[in-house]
Amino acid sequence: MEVQRQGDLQLETDTKTGLALKNKIIWTGDCSYNMYINAFSENKLNKIDSLISITPALVEIIDVQSDHYVCMWKLKVLNKDLQGIDTIYFKNSQEK
Numbered sequence: 654m655e656v657q658r659q660g661d662l663q664l665e666t667d668t669k670t671g672l673a674l675k676n677k678i679i680w681t682g683d684c685s686y687n688m689y690i691n692a693f694s695e696n697k698l699n700k701i702d703s704l705i706s707i708t709p710a711l712v713e714i715i716d717v718q719s720d721h722y723v724c725m726w727k728l729k730v731l732n733k734d735l736q737g738i739d740t741i742y743f744k745n746s747q748e749k
Contacts, residue, residue, distance in 0.1 A: 654666070675692070722743075
C-alpha cells in the first residue's frame with residue numbers, strides 16, 4: 654500500500670492491484686484524525702460504499718518509528734463496530 658497526503662486529501666494505492674482510494678483526513682489532535690474513506694471518489698459509489706464514505710473512521714497513531722508508524726482505527730457502520738491496526742511505512746518522496 655502506498656499512501657500520499659496533501660492537505661486534507663490522502664491517496665491510498667494498493668501496489669498489487671492498483672486500486673486507489675481518495676480519503677478525506679481531518680486531524681483532531683497530534684496523533685489522531687478522522688478519515689472519510691473514499692470521500693473524494695470520482696466514481697459512482699454503491700449504497701454501502703456511499704455510507705462508508707460519509708462515516709468517519711477514527712484513527713489514532715499509537716507508535717512512531719523512524720521508518721513507519723502504527724495506527725489503530727475504528728469504524729461503526731450498519732450497526733457493526735469494525736476495528737483494526739495498520740502499519741504505514743514512510744517512503745521518501747524522492748525515492749522511486
